[in-house]
Amino acid sequence: MSSRPKFGVVVFPGSNCDHDTYYTLKKILNYNVVFLWHKQTDINDCDVIILPGGFSYGDYLRTGSIAKFSPIMNEVVNFAHNGGYVFGICNGFQILLEAGLLPGVMIKNQSLNFVCKDVYLSIENKATAFTNGINGNNPLKIPIAHGEGNYFADEETLKSLQNNQQIVFRYCSDEGIIAKEFNPNGSVFNIAGITNKNKNVFGMMPHPERSSDPVLKKTDGSLVFKSLANYILN
Amino acid sequence: MFKAKVLIKRRATILDPQGKAVEIGAKHLGLKNIKNTRIDKYIEFSVDTMDKKSAVDEVNDYCKKLLANPIMEDFEFTVEEVK
Numbered sequence: 001m002s003s004r005p006k007f008g009v010v011v012f013p014g015s016n017c018d019h020d021t022y023y024t025l026k027k028i029l030n031y032n033v034v035f036l037w038h039k040q041t042d043i044n045d046c047d048v049i050i051l052p053g054g055f056s057y058g059d060y061l062r063t064g065s066i067a068k069f070s071p072i073m074n075e076v077v078n079f080a081h082n083g084g085y086v087f088g089i090c091n092g093f094q095i096l097l098e099a100g101l102l103p104g105v106m107i108k109n110q111s112l113n114f115v116c117k118d119v120y121l122s123i124e125n126k127a128t129a130f131t132n133g134i135n136g137n138n139p140l141k142i143p144i145a146h147g148e149g150n151y152f153a154d155e156e157t158l159k160s161l162q163n164n165q166q167i168v169f170r171y172c173s174d175e176g177i178i179a180k181e182f183n184p185n186g187s188v189f190n191i192a193g194i195t196n197k198n199k200n201v202f203g204m205m206p207h208p209e210r211s212s213d214p215v216l217k218k219t220d221g222s223l224v225f226k227s228l229a230n231y232i233l234n
Numbered sequence: 235m236f237k238a239k240v241l242i243k244r245r246a247t248i249l250d251p252q253g254k255a256v257e258i259g260a261k262h263l264g265l266k267n268i269k270n271t272r273i274d275k276y277i278e279f280s281v282d283t284m285d286k287k288s289a290v291d292e293v294n295d296y297c298k299k300l301l302a303n304p305i306m307e308d309f310e311f312t313v314e315e316v317k
């Protein structure tokens with residue numbers, strides 16, 4: 001196992017994809033990875049901080065709204081402001097929005113249902129640290145599992161996301177067609193994943209850690225982790 | 235000691251899927267005139283201070299930084315002394 005890059009997976013009370021993410025990084029991809037308890041106030045020299053999926057603090061008040069005050073989040077915010085790579089998956093994405101590291105908000109799925117299924121993602125920006133290693137133009141097949149993944153941003157924010165190439169993934173068909181019927185949650189502009197302006201903070205609702213193990217016969221999710229690791233090493 | 239009552243309302247321009255779903259129930263009930271159902275949040279708590287200004291400041295801070303998300307919600311509150 002190479003010691004770099006070193007991934008840190010933050011564990012909040014109510015995180016439930018922390019071990020899946022750790023397993024994927026360590027056992028499938030053979031990367032250096034540690035857990036970071038949310039009460040820690042240092043990030044142990046990590047190169048990437050991952051905020052995993054789950055239901056931090058029971059999703060009370062609003063998803064991610066209480067986790068942003070966990071002690072480790074001060075360090076995560078400083079790390080992000082200094083250019084460090086921060087990656088939020090599902091609930092982690094919701095926390096990044098609440099913490100103001102990414103623009104916009106997440107509201108309940110339009111259907112009001114918790115949606116758990118494979119979806120297809122069109123790659124809108126291949127030049128980011130999180131996507132640069134993805135070859136070809138085929139959409140990625142990665143599962144979602146959320147009740148509040150309906151991304152909303154006002155028109156001005158949406159325009160700035162577009163102008164700065166911050167939109168990374170959009171929901172589409174298996175053939176890459178982006179249309180309303182392939183939008184699982186009502187997200188504005190079919191948005192599934194965005195970065196900040198500096199492209200070092202990334203949030204996505206689908207779960208790449210759930211489509212990385214070859215045993216599951218789907219490995220598109222691993223491309224995101226591999227892209228990031230290779231980008232940092234090179 | 236003060237008692238704070240906070241009302242948090244989602245902006246009218248932002249879809250409220252819960253309100254919409256509940257309104258379908260109203261239709262099923264046969265209530266034909268119900269329109270624009272919105273589900274908001276009402277929160278009560280005490281503020282343990284003798285000074286009204288600091289109570290109001292603290293409630294305002296609580297609302298701005300945690301209870302409401304200023305990107306999609308507005309809030310209003312009252313603060314009343316409890317004898």
